Amino acid sequence: MILPSTADAPGALPAKDLAELAEWVRIASVSSDPERAHDVRRSARWLVEALRRTGFPRAEVWETDGLPAVYASWPAADPGAPVLLVYSHHDVHAVDPSEWKVTEPFSPLLRDGRLHGRGASDAKGQITSHLWALRTHLAHRTAPAVTVRYLIEGEEEVGSVHMADLLAEHPEEVDADVVMVSDSMLWSLEEPTVCAAVRGSVTASLTVRGAERDLHSGAVSGAAANAAVELCRLVDLLGDASGRVTLPGFYDAVAAPAPDLRAGADGVRFDLTDWQAETGTFGAPGEAGFTVPERLWARPSAEVARLSAGRTDAPALGLIPAEASADVLFRLVPDQRADQVADQLRVWLDRHRRPGFTYDLEISSTISDPYRTPPDAPALRALTRAVSHAYGAPARHIGNGGAAPGAQLAGACDAPVLFFGTGLPGDRWHGPDERVEVRALRLGVSALARFFDELPAAGTPAGRKA
Incomplete structure (x- = not known):
């Protein structure tokens, strides 16, 4: 009940x-x-x-x-x-x-x-x-x-x-x-939409070690490798000042949005204040030169899902953590391939390794490729008609921010x-x-x-x- x-x-x-x-x-x-x-x-x-x-x-x-x-x-x-x-x-x-x-x-x-x-x-x-x-x-x-x-x-x-x-x-x-x-997801209850593309995903866990065990900063501060600082450096290097992902070749296969998705992104009503209130976000940073709908549906991205370093069960005063880890998530768009992006991540890490640290990168086995419903699929037209009928207005095609x-x-x-x-x-x-x-x-x-x-x-x- x-x-x-x-x-x-x-x-x-x-x-x-x-x-x-x-x-x-x-x-x-x-x-x-x-x-x-x-x-x-x-x-x-x-x-x-x-x-x-x-x-x-x-x-x-x-x-x-x-x-x-x-x-x-x-x-x-x-x-x-x-x-x-x-x-x-x-x-x-x-x-x-x-x-x-x-x-x-x-x-x-x-x-x-x-x-x-x-x-x-x-x-x-x-x-x-x-x-x-x-x-x-x-x-x-x-x-x-x-x-x-x-x-x-x-x-x-x-x-x-x-x-x-x-x-x-x-x-x-x-x-x-x-x-x-x-x-x-839908876009809103006021505008009928049909999702016609989803992003792919690559998730990975990156672990950095700078010592055999946690260290007392009073003994080694200023002279010891700090895994948390090194991890933060790497996380910062994942994107540049314009919001673009820095993996080598990451954008080489990014396809232009299909015409119906382009029209959908241009045509849906978007109010930043309303969107922030709905999603609970404080801002809308991201790749420069693209609207929020474009970033969600037609552009790839990199996110940090989790950061971990040091002890959480006791005060951290005086501690230099030996190990730090991050879970990172890449969202992909047509025509990117998940296995290629995974390889690009490995190359990127190799370029940014520094002496004094060890690095362990684990790529999830459940990576997925992006997918675009064929625009000429009769079933897509049937679904578009059905959604239009339910809402009493023509439905637009959109993408989905997730995978x-x-x-x-x-x-x-x-x-x-x-x-x-x-x-x-x-x-x-x-x-x-x-x-x-x-x-x-x-x-x-x-x-x-x-x-x-x-x-x-x-x-x-x-x-x-x-």
Whole structure:
């Protein structure tokens, strides 16, 4: 049951639907916490039951060497209809309950038209909007107009470490004419948009050592290597004064935005003050010469996700840390390749090594390439029409500031990948007080229900069997 609220927005979705989502949000499926592994499994079982309640004749848990995924399939009434594979995830990001102010992370609360709770937007809300849309679509049908398949993994928040195994082990089950990733964001509720490109990512951990052990500064200050200072020097060298990344060759493969994305970036309304208020940022630094939407959708970037040095369990007075580490994240755009950027990072580090330190660079195994939905894909046109219908206005194409396994799914399924989300920049993904706009869910249900009708008329990609 949803916690009581005194200011719910008037009736965008049935109370039973919101109660269903709230029930799922209560399950603390934090994949990064080993003590929550049983909750991730509970979440998978919950989703299987929800799929069966919707009517799926096949819904099951897929085990991995880590945490479980969920698979479901419902054949279309017409055996020649297109096959749609929907990808998302049911695990959620870690929480620090002390930082949550509106409600506790897994005690969902409906207030002012928003459902608060970890996973309400990323990505349990997105998945349940699919189920609600399919139920709407099936109100006067016995089977969907397209064959619908779901692959909902349980390890996205820890790097999708067994995603490749799932795709390789179940090629027939994940075969599709069209793939839809539902782990993305809208631009706003006032302007209809369709995500048509996602950035890729390369994550790495850099560790610097300057001594065998922590040192007392009174004995060696001014003459000893300081790992924290050296790490800060390297971090500063990642970007230049204009905001550009300094890896050698980093921009050589950066493609110009496709015309529809260029028009989308130029056409959406952007107010810096509103954007900062929504996202909670104090400013908007970045690559000079580009607007914020351009930086988010069409330009690569480098970020520092974590810095660590010295002891945190005791006063640091008088200490020179022997070791310092940083987690860095690169966002990539077409036509960059993740493996090439990883090599560029290695070359960059080699150029900046200094005597007196050791350096250890570990590139994550879950790097991903950027992906652009083919602009002429009939399914993209069908989705654009469906979103336009739901909003009552023409939808623009935009990019997504984050990454998604678009390239990986496109390769495994030999199919174009679409992106559809109900999240918003102000939903506080990965932060305290995550929330989802009920209106965004309602509009998502309307658009998806229409898409199930639009896709068969769009046909299937040339050269594939329906």
